[in-house]
Amino acid sequence: MEYKDYYAIMGVKRDATAEKLKRSYRKLARKYHPDVSQEADAEVKFKEVGEAYEVLKDPEKRAAYDQLGSQWQAGQEFHPPPGWDAGFEFSGSGPQANSPETSGPDLGAFSDFFESLYGRGYARSSATSARRRQGFQIRGEDHYAKVIVDLEDSYKGTTRSITLQIPELTADGQVTTRPRTLKVRIPKGIRQGQQIRLAGQGGAGYGGGEAGDLYLEVEFNPNSQYRVEGADVYLDLPLAPWEAALGATVKVPTPSGAIDLKVPPDSPAGKKLRLKGRGIPARQAGDLYVVLQIALPPVDSEENRRIYQQMKHEFTFNPRASLEV
Amino acid sequence: MTSDKILCGQLVEEATVITLKELCRSCTVKTEEIIIMVEEGILDPQGERLEPAQATEWQFHISSVKRVKTVVHLQRDLGVNLPGAALALELLDRIAELKKL
Numbered sequence: 119m120e121y122k123d124y125y126a127i128m129g130v131k132r133d134a135t136a137e138k139l140k141r142s143y144r145k146l147a148r149k150y151h152p153d154v155s156q157e158a159d160a161e162v163k164f165k166e167v168g169e170a171y172e173v174l175k176d177p178e179k180r181a182a183y184d185q186l187g188s189q190w191q192a193g194q195e196f197h198p199p200p201g202w203d204a205g206f207e208f209s210g211s212g213p214q215a216n217s218p219e220t221s222g223p224d225l226g227a228f229s230d231f232f233e234s235l236y237g238r239g240y241a242r243s244s245a246t247s248a249r250r251r252q253g254f255q256i257r258g259e260d261h262y263a264k265v266i267v268d269l270e271d272s273y274k275g276t277t278r279s280i281t282l283q284i285p286e287l288t289a290d291g292q293v294t295t296r297p298r299t300l301k302v303r304i305p306k307g308i309r310q311g312q313q314i315r316l317a318g319q320g321g322a323g324y325g326g327g328e329a330g331d332l333y334l335e336v337e338f339n340p341n342s343q344y345r346v347e348g349a350d351v352y353l354d355l356p357l358a359p360w361e362a363a364l365g366a367t368v369k370v371p372t373p374s375g376a377i378d379l380k381v382p383p384d385s386p387a388g389k390k391l392r393l394k395g396r397g398i399p400a401r402q403a404g405d406l407y408v409v410l411q412i413a414l415p416p417v418d419s420e421e422n423r424r425i426y427q428q429m430k431h432e433f434t435f436n437p438r439a440s441l442e443v
Numbered sequence: 444m445t446s447d448k449i450l451c452g453q454l455v456e457e458a459t460v461i462t463l464k465e466l467c468r469s470c471t472v473k474t475e476e477i478i479i480m481v482e483e484g485i486l487d488p489q490g491e492r493l494e495p496a497q498a499t500e501w502q503f504h505i506s507s508v509k510r511v512k513t514v515v516h517l518q519r520d521l522g523v524n525l526p527g528a529a530l531a532l533e534l535l536d537r538i539a540e541l542k543k544l
Contacts, residue, residue: 144521147520147521148521151516151517151520151521152516153512153513153516153517153535154517154531154535156538164520257468259471260469260470260508262509262512277449300450301448301449301450302449302450302451302452303449303450303451303452305451305454308454312454312455313454313455313505314452314453314454314455315452315453315454315455316450316452316453317452317453319450330469331469333455333508334452335509347543
Protein backbone atom coordinates (compact mmCIF):
# COMPACT_ATOMS: atom_id res chain seq x y z
CA MET A 119 0.00 0.00 0.00
CA GLU A 120 1.19 3.52 -0.71
CA TYR A 121 2.06 6.11 1.89
CA LYS A 122 -0.07 9.26 1.63
CA ASP A 123 1.34 12.66 2.47
CA TYR A 124 -1.73 14.33 3.95
CA TYR A 125 0.08 17.62 4.49
CA ALA A 126 1.12 17.82 0.84
CA ILE A 127 -2.44 16.96 -0.24
CA MET A 128 -3.73 19.83 1.91
CA GLY A 129 -0.98 22.12 0.62
CA VAL A 130 0.17 23.06 4.15
CA LYS A 131 3.36 22.68 6.19
CA ARG A 132 3.61 19.98 8.86
CA ASP A 133 3.28 22.58 11.61
CA ALA A 134 0.12 24.18 10.18
CA THR A 135 -2.42 25.34 12.78
CA ALA A 136 -5.93 23.93 12.94
CA GLU A 137 -7.24 27.25 11.62
CA LYS A 138 -4.86 27.15 8.65
CA LEU A 139 -5.91 23.55 7.90
CA LYS A 140 -9.56 24.45 8.01
CA ARG A 141 -9.09 27.31 5.57
CA SER A 142 -7.07 25.17 3.26
CA TYR A 143 -9.70 22.44 3.40
CA ARG A 144 -12.52 24.88 2.62
CA LYS A 145 -10.64 26.24 -0.36
CA LEU A 146 -9.71 22.84 -1.78
CA ALA A 147 -13.19 21.42 -1.19
CA ARG A 148 -14.69 24.24 -3.24
CA LYS A 149 -12.03 23.88 -5.92
CA TYR A 150 -12.46 20.14 -6.37
CA HIS A 151 -16.12 19.64 -5.55
CA PRO A 152 -17.32 17.25 -8.26
CA ASP A 153 -20.51 19.23 -8.88
CA VAL A 154 -18.69 22.51 -9.34
CA SER A 155 -15.14 21.80 -10.43
CA GLN A 156 -13.88 22.12 -13.99
CA GLU A 157 -10.82 19.99 -13.17
CA ALA A 158 -10.60 16.64 -14.93
CA ASP A 159 -9.82 14.50 -11.87
CA ALA A 160 -11.90 16.52 -9.42
CA GLU A 161 -13.62 13.52 -7.89
CA VAL A 162 -10.37 11.78 -6.96
CA LYS A 163 -8.83 14.99 -5.64
CA PHE A 164 -11.92 15.83 -3.62
CA LYS A 165 -11.84 12.43 -1.98
CA GLU A 166 -8.14 12.74 -1.16
CA VAL A 167 -8.64 16.14 0.41
CA GLY A 168 -11.57 14.85 2.47
CA GLU A 169 -9.49 11.98 3.74
CA ALA A 170 -6.49 14.19 4.56
CA TYR A 171 -8.69 16.62 6.47
CA GLU A 172 -10.45 13.81 8.32
CA VAL A 173 -7.06 12.86 9.79
CA LEU A 174 -5.45 16.26 10.28
CA LYS A 175 -8.40 18.06 11.87
CA ASP A 176 -8.56 15.48 14.65
CA PRO A 177 -5.70 16.14 17.14
CA GLU A 178 -5.45 12.47 18.11
CA LYS A 179 -5.39 11.13 14.58
CA ARG A 180 -3.02 13.87 13.54
CA ALA A 181 -0.61 13.10 16.40
CA ALA A 182 -0.69 9.42 15.48
CA TYR A 183 -0.05 10.24 11.84
CA ASP A 184 2.80 12.59 12.73
CA GLN A 185 4.33 9.82 14.80
CA LEU A 186 4.95 7.86 11.60
CA GLY A 187 7.63 10.46 10.92
CA SER A 188 8.26 12.78 8.03
CA GLN A 189 10.77 10.57 6.21
CA TRP A 190 8.05 8.99 4.08
CA GLN A 191 7.51 10.00 0.48
CA ALA A 192 4.06 10.11 -1.08
CA GLY A 193 3.49 6.90 -3.02
CA GLN A 194 6.19 5.00 -1.13
CA GLU A 195 5.36 1.39 -0.15
CA PHE A 196 4.01 1.52 3.38
CA HIS A 197 3.08 -0.85 6.20
CA PRO A 198 2.16 0.51 9.61
CA PRO A 199 4.81 -0.45 12.19
CA PRO A 200 3.49 -2.88 14.81
CA GLY A 201 1.97 -1.21 17.83
CA TRP A 202 2.28 2.20 16.15
CA ASP A 203 -1.02 3.40 17.55
CA ALA A 204 -0.29 2.48 21.19
CA GLY A 205 -1.46 5.25 23.48
CA PHE A 206 -4.06 6.68 21.13
CA GLU A 207 -7.73 6.24 21.66
CA PHE A 208 -9.27 7.02 18.33
CA SER A 209 -10.14 3.46 17.33
CA GLY A 210 -13.83 2.90 17.17
CA SER A 211 -15.01 6.48 17.48
CA GLY A 212 -16.18 7.28 14.01
CA PRO A 213 -16.85 10.68 12.54
CA GLN A 214 -20.01 12.37 13.72
CA ALA A 215 -22.84 11.73 11.37
CA ASN A 216 -24.42 14.57 9.44
CA SER A 217 -21.75 17.12 10.22
CA PRO A 218 -21.10 18.82 6.90
CA GLU A 219 -17.36 18.65 7.38
CA THR A 220 -17.15 14.96 8.09
CA SER A 221 -19.70 13.37 5.84
CA GLY A 222 -18.18 13.47 2.42
CA PRO A 223 -19.76 12.71 -0.90
CA ASP A 224 -20.83 9.24 -1.89
CA LEU A 225 -17.49 8.33 -3.31
CA GLY A 226 -17.03 5.22 -1.26
CA ALA A 227 -14.48 4.39 1.38
CA PHE A 228 -11.23 6.05 2.31
CA SER A 229 -7.95 4.70 0.96
CA ASP A 230 -6.30 1.46 2.10
CA PHE A 231 -3.63 3.62 3.70
CA PHE A 232 -6.22 5.36 5.85
CA GLU A 233 -7.92 2.12 6.78
CA SER A 234 -4.66 0.44 7.77
CA LEU A 235 -4.10 3.26 10.25
CA TYR A 236 -7.53 4.05 11.59
CA GLY A 237 -9.55 0.96 10.84
CA ARG A 238 -12.43 0.37 8.44
CA GLY A 239 -15.04 1.70 10.84
CA TYR A 240 -14.47 5.14 9.40
CA ALA A 241 -15.91 4.35 6.03
CA ARG A 242 -18.15 7.24 5.29
CA SER A 243 -21.82 6.83 5.61
CA SER A 244 -24.04 9.18 3.74
CA ALA A 245 -27.49 10.14 4.86
CA THR A 246 -28.94 7.59 2.49
CA SER A 247 -26.98 4.66 3.77
CA ALA A 248 -27.90 5.72 7.29
CA ARG A 249 -31.55 5.54 6.29
CA ARG A 250 -30.98 2.19 4.66
CA ARG A 251 -29.80 0.66 7.90
CA GLN A 252 -33.20 1.08 9.49
CA GLY A 253 -34.45 -2.04 7.78
CA PHE A 254 -37.06 -0.54 5.50
CA GLN A 255 -37.51 -1.72 1.99
CA ILE A 256 -35.84 1.03 0.06
CA ARG A 257 -35.34 1.53 -3.63
CA GLY A 258 -31.72 2.04 -4.67
CA GLU A 259 -30.43 5.48 -5.45
CA ASP A 260 -30.35 6.79 -9.00
CA HIS A 261 -26.84 7.31 -10.28
CA TYR A 262 -25.57 9.84 -12.76
CA ALA A 263 -22.62 9.72 -15.12
CA LYS A 264 -21.39 11.67 -18.09
CA VAL A 265 -20.52 10.05 -21.37
CA ILE A 266 -18.52 11.89 -24.03
CA VAL A 267 -19.27 11.05 -27.64
CA ASP A 268 -18.19 12.52 -30.95
CA LEU A 269 -20.72 14.50 -32.92
CA GLU A 270 -20.26 12.00 -35.74
CA ASP A 271 -21.56 9.27 -33.38
CA SER A 272 -24.85 11.11 -33.10
CA TYR A 273 -25.31 10.86 -36.90
CA LYS A 274 -24.97 7.08 -36.95
CA GLY A 275 -25.52 5.91 -33.39
CA THR A 276 -22.78 4.03 -31.59
CA THR A 277 -21.98 1.75 -28.67
CA ARG A 278 -19.89 3.01 -25.78
CA SER A 279 -18.19 1.17 -22.96
CA ILE A 280 -18.25 3.12 -19.75
CA THR A 281 -16.64 2.24 -16.45
CA LEU A 282 -18.23 3.45 -13.24
CA GLN A 283 -16.99 3.23 -9.68
CA ILE A 284 -19.93 1.83 -7.78
CA PRO A 285 -19.96 2.31 -4.01
CA GLU A 286 -21.59 -0.65 -2.34
CA LEU A 287 -22.12 -2.10 1.10
CA THR A 288 -20.49 -5.44 1.76
CA ALA A 289 -22.16 -8.14 3.87
CA ASP A 290 -20.51 -6.81 7.03
CA GLY A 291 -21.70 -3.26 6.41
CA GLN A 292 -18.50 -1.73 5.00
CA VAL A 293 -18.55 0.62 2.04
CA THR A 294 -16.31 -0.33 -0.82
CA THR A 295 -16.10 0.64 -4.48
CA ARG A 296 -16.22 -1.74 -7.34
CA PRO A 297 -15.50 -0.90 -10.97
CA ARG A 298 -18.30 -1.78 -13.29
CA THR A 299 -18.17 -1.64 -17.05
CA LEU A 300 -21.29 -1.28 -19.10
CA LYS A 301 -21.78 -1.32 -22.83
CA VAL A 302 -24.38 1.19 -23.76
CA ARG A 303 -26.08 1.92 -27.04
CA ILE A 304 -25.93 5.64 -27.90
CA PRO A 305 -28.93 6.16 -30.15
CA LYS A 306 -28.78 8.04 -33.43
CA GLY A 307 -29.89 11.66 -33.18
CA ILE A 308 -28.79 12.22 -29.61
CA ARG A 309 -28.10 15.83 -28.62
CA GLN A 310 -25.79 17.54 -26.20
CA GLY A 311 -27.08 17.34 -22.64
CA GLN A 312 -29.66 14.66 -23.37
CA GLN A 313 -29.94 11.84 -20.90
CA ILE A 314 -30.23 8.12 -21.43
CA ARG A 315 -32.03 6.30 -18.67
CA LEU A 316 -30.92 2.76 -17.92
CA ALA A 317 -33.60 1.32 -15.69
CA GLY A 318 -32.34 -0.78 -12.80
CA GLN A 319 -28.64 0.02 -13.40
CA GLY A 320 -28.30 2.45 -10.49
CA GLY A 321 -27.64 1.72 -6.84
CA ALA A 322 -28.80 -1.59 -5.43
CA GLY A 323 -32.00 -1.58 -3.41
CA TYR A 324 -32.14 -2.57 0.24
CA GLY A 325 -34.41 -4.92 2.07
CA GLY A 326 -35.73 -6.22 -1.24
CA GLY A 327 -36.29 -2.78 -2.75
CA GLU A 328 -35.74 -2.43 -6.47
CA ALA A 329 -32.50 -1.02 -7.87
CA GLY A 330 -32.27 2.64 -8.83
CA ASP A 331 -31.72 3.87 -12.37
CA LEU A 332 -28.57 5.02 -14.07
CA TYR A 333 -28.76 8.25 -16.03
CA LEU A 334 -26.10 8.95 -18.62
CA GLU A 335 -25.75 12.53 -19.71
CA VAL A 336 -24.35 12.89 -23.19
CA GLU A 337 -21.73 15.47 -23.90
CA PHE A 338 -20.13 16.05 -27.28
CA ASN A 339 -16.38 15.92 -27.52
CA PRO A 340 -15.40 19.59 -27.33
CA ASN A 341 -12.40 19.09 -29.64
CA SER A 342 -14.47 19.28 -32.76
CA GLN A 343 -14.48 21.53 -35.79
CA TYR A 344 -18.24 21.74 -35.42
CA ARG A 345 -20.31 23.83 -33.05
CA VAL A 346 -23.66 22.51 -31.95
CA GLU A 347 -26.76 24.41 -30.92
CA GLY A 348 -29.67 22.14 -30.13
CA ALA A 349 -29.99 19.98 -33.24
CA ASP A 350 -28.29 22.51 -35.53
CA VAL A 351 -24.62 22.17 -36.39
CA TYR A 352 -22.27 24.98 -37.45
CA LEU A 353 -19.04 24.75 -39.39
CA ASP A 354 -16.66 27.60 -40.21
CA LEU A 355 -15.52 27.24 -43.81
CA PRO A 356 -12.44 29.17 -44.96
CA LEU A 357 -12.51 30.38 -48.58
CA ALA A 358 -9.96 32.07 -50.80
CA PRO A 359 -11.03 35.63 -51.69
CA TRP A 360 -11.57 34.65 -55.32
CA GLU A 361 -13.74 31.67 -54.32
CA ALA A 362 -15.98 34.00 -52.32
CA ALA A 363 -15.93 36.68 -55.01
CA LEU A 364 -16.39 34.60 -58.14
CA GLY A 365 -18.31 31.67 -56.70
CA ALA A 366 -16.96 28.13 -56.51
CA THR A 367 -17.77 24.55 -55.74
CA VAL A 368 -15.71 23.42 -52.74
CA LYS A 369 -15.35 20.23 -50.73
CA VAL A 370 -16.83 20.59 -47.25
CA PRO A 371 -16.57 18.06 -44.41
CA THR A 372 -19.82 17.21 -42.66
CA PRO A 373 -20.34 14.78 -39.78
CA SER A 374 -21.86 12.33 -42.25
CA GLY A 375 -19.05 12.64 -44.81
CA ALA A 376 -17.60 15.22 -47.22
CA ILE A 377 -19.90 16.94 -49.72
CA ASP A 378 -19.50 19.37 -52.61
CA LEU A 379 -20.90 22.77 -51.73
CA LYS A 380 -21.69 25.48 -54.24
CA VAL A 381 -20.69 28.91 -52.98
CA PRO A 382 -22.58 31.67 -54.82
CA PRO A 383 -20.60 34.57 -56.34
CA ASP A 384 -20.09 37.72 -54.27
CA SER A 385 -20.47 35.94 -50.90
CA PRO A 386 -19.41 38.10 -47.95
CA ALA A 387 -17.53 36.73 -44.95
CA GLY A 388 -19.94 35.59 -42.23
CA LYS A 389 -22.59 34.50 -44.70
CA LYS A 390 -24.38 31.34 -43.59
CA LEU A 391 -25.28 28.66 -46.07
CA ARG A 392 -27.97 26.36 -44.71
CA LEU A 393 -27.97 22.68 -45.58
CA LYS A 394 -31.44 21.66 -44.58
CA GLY A 395 -31.79 18.45 -42.62
CA ARG A 396 -28.04 17.84 -42.41
CA GLY A 397 -27.83 18.70 -38.71
CA ILE A 398 -28.31 16.15 -35.98
CA PRO A 399 -30.85 13.55 -37.13
CA ALA A 400 -33.04 14.05 -34.07
CA ARG A 401 -36.77 13.41 -34.25
CA GLN A 402 -36.94 16.85 -35.79
CA ALA A 403 -33.71 16.86 -37.80
CA GLY A 404 -31.48 19.89 -37.39
CA ASP A 405 -29.76 21.86 -40.14
CA LEU A 406 -26.10 22.24 -40.95
CA TYR A 407 -24.93 25.83 -41.30
CA VAL A 408 -21.74 26.51 -43.19
CA VAL A 409 -20.38 29.90 -42.10
CA LEU A 410 -18.14 31.45 -44.74
CA GLN A 411 -14.81 32.89 -43.72
CA ILE A 412 -12.33 34.56 -46.01
CA ALA A 413 -8.69 33.57 -45.66
CA LEU A 414 -6.12 36.03 -46.92
CA PRO A 415 -3.40 34.60 -49.16
CA PRO A 416 0.04 35.48 -47.73
CA VAL A 417 2.41 37.76 -49.58
CA ASP A 418 5.26 35.30 -49.88
CA SER A 419 6.55 36.12 -53.34
CA GLU A 420 7.16 39.13 -55.58
CA GLU A 421 4.45 37.88 -57.90
CA ASN A 422 1.87 37.83 -55.11
CA ARG A 423 2.88 41.29 -53.97
CA ARG A 424 2.44 42.52 -57.54
CA ILE A 425 -1.10 41.11 -57.67
CA TYR A 426 -2.07 42.82 -54.39
CA GLN A 427 -0.60 46.07 -55.67
CA GLN A 428 -2.57 45.74 -58.85
CA MET A 429 -5.75 45.21 -56.83
CA LYS A 430 -4.96 48.27 -54.76
CA HIS A 431 -4.75 50.38 -57.92
CA GLU A 432 -7.69 48.95 -59.74
CA PHE A 433 -10.33 48.57 -56.98
CA THR A 434 -12.21 51.51 -55.56
CA PHE A 435 -13.07 49.76 -52.33
CA ASN A 436 -13.41 51.18 -48.82
CA PRO A 437 -13.70 48.31 -46.34
CA ARG A 438 -14.49 50.85 -43.59
CA ALA A 439 -17.38 52.54 -45.35
CA SER A 440 -19.77 51.44 -42.57
CA LEU A 441 -17.56 53.16 -39.97
CA GLU A 442 -18.08 56.49 -41.78
CA VAL A 443 -14.42 57.45 -41.82
CA MET B 444 -17.74 -6.78 -13.48
CA THR B 445 -18.01 -6.62 -17.24
CA SER B 446 -20.95 -7.75 -19.22
CA ASP B 447 -20.95 -8.10 -22.97
CA LYS B 448 -24.62 -7.35 -23.16
CA ILE B 449 -25.29 -4.05 -24.85
CA LEU B 450 -27.72 -1.97 -22.84
CA CYS B 451 -30.27 0.05 -24.72
CA GLY B 452 -31.48 2.86 -22.54
CA GLN B 453 -34.53 4.98 -22.86
CA LEU B 454 -33.89 8.44 -24.21
CA VAL B 455 -35.06 11.06 -21.76
CA GLU B 456 -36.83 13.57 -23.96
CA GLU B 457 -36.35 17.18 -23.03
CA ALA B 458 -40.06 17.57 -22.43
CA THR B 459 -40.15 14.77 -19.84
CA VAL B 460 -41.80 15.72 -16.56
CA ILE B 461 -41.76 13.83 -13.30
CA THR B 462 -43.99 14.03 -10.26
CA LEU B 463 -42.96 15.32 -6.86
CA LYS B 464 -42.94 11.76 -5.57
CA GLU B 465 -40.63 10.57 -8.35
CA LEU B 466 -38.32 13.51 -7.78
CA CYS B 467 -38.07 12.73 -4.06
CA ARG B 468 -37.44 9.08 -4.78
CA SER B 469 -34.81 9.76 -7.40
CA CYS B 470 -32.85 12.14 -5.17
CA THR B 471 -33.62 10.48 -1.81
CA VAL B 472 -34.93 13.71 -0.30
CA LYS B 473 -38.08 14.51 1.63
CA THR B 474 -41.09 16.33 0.20
CA GLU B 475 -40.53 19.25 2.60
CA GLU B 476 -37.00 19.73 1.26
CA ILE B 477 -38.36 20.02 -2.28
CA ILE B 478 -41.01 22.53 -1.17
CA ILE B 479 -38.31 24.68 0.43
CA MET B 480 -36.25 24.53 -2.78
CA VAL B 481 -39.29 25.64 -4.77
CA GLU B 482 -39.85 28.52 -2.34
CA GLU B 483 -36.20 29.48 -2.75
CA GLY B 484 -36.72 29.60 -6.53
CA ILE B 485 -34.30 26.74 -7.23
CA LEU B 486 -36.99 24.61 -8.87
CA ASP B 487 -40.02 25.61 -10.88
CA PRO B 488 -42.93 23.22 -10.76
CA GLN B 489 -44.96 23.23 -13.95
CA GLY B 490 -48.69 23.71 -14.27
CA GLU B 491 -51.38 25.85 -12.70
CA ARG B 492 -51.64 24.79 -9.09
CA LEU B 493 -48.38 26.01 -7.63
CA GLU B 494 -49.31 26.62 -3.98
CA PRO B 495 -47.36 24.42 -1.52
CA ALA B 496 -50.73 23.04 -0.40
CA GLN B 497 -51.04 21.39 -3.81
CA ALA B 498 -47.47 20.12 -3.77
CA THR B 499 -48.55 16.52 -4.30
CA GLU B 500 -49.82 17.52 -7.75
CA TRP B 501 -46.63 19.29 -8.76
CA GLN B 502 -44.72 18.20 -11.79
CA PHE B 503 -41.12 19.02 -12.54
CA HIS B 504 -38.95 19.11 -15.61
CA ILE B 505 -36.55 16.18 -15.74
CA SER B 506 -33.56 18.50 -15.32
CA SER B 507 -34.77 19.15 -11.75
CA VAL B 508 -33.30 15.83 -10.67
CA LYS B 509 -29.78 17.02 -11.37
CA ARG B 510 -30.43 20.37 -9.72
CA VAL B 511 -31.73 18.82 -6.52
CA LYS B 512 -28.77 16.44 -6.36
CA THR B 513 -26.30 19.26 -6.85
CA VAL B 514 -27.97 21.30 -4.09
CA VAL B 515 -27.89 18.34 -1.71
CA HIS B 516 -24.20 17.68 -2.45
CA LEU B 517 -23.19 21.32 -2.05
CA GLN B 518 -24.98 21.59 1.28
CA ARG B 519 -23.51 18.37 2.57
CA ASP B 520 -19.94 18.78 1.32
CA LEU B 521 -19.29 22.49 1.46
CA GLY B 522 -21.62 23.56 4.23
CA VAL B 523 -23.33 26.20 2.08
CA ASN B 524 -26.88 27.22 2.91
CA LEU B 525 -29.77 27.07 0.48
CA PRO B 526 -29.44 30.59 -0.99
CA GLY B 527 -25.71 29.88 -1.43
CA ALA B 528 -26.44 26.64 -3.26
CA ALA B 529 -29.01 28.46 -5.41
CA LEU B 530 -26.42 31.06 -6.34
CA ALA B 531 -23.86 28.35 -7.19
CA LEU B 532 -26.45 26.66 -9.44
CA GLU B 533 -27.15 29.88 -11.28
CA LEU B 534 -23.45 30.51 -11.84
CA LEU B 535 -22.95 26.92 -13.02
CA ASP B 536 -25.80 27.44 -15.51
CA ARG B 537 -24.14 30.62 -16.72
CA ILE B 538 -20.79 28.85 -17.18
CA ALA B 539 -22.53 26.14 -19.20
CA GLU B 540 -24.14 28.84 -21.39
CA LEU B 541 -20.82 30.59 -21.93
CA LYS B 542 -19.08 27.35 -22.82
CA LYS B 543 -21.56 26.81 -25.64
CA LEU B 544 -20.42 29.99 -27.38
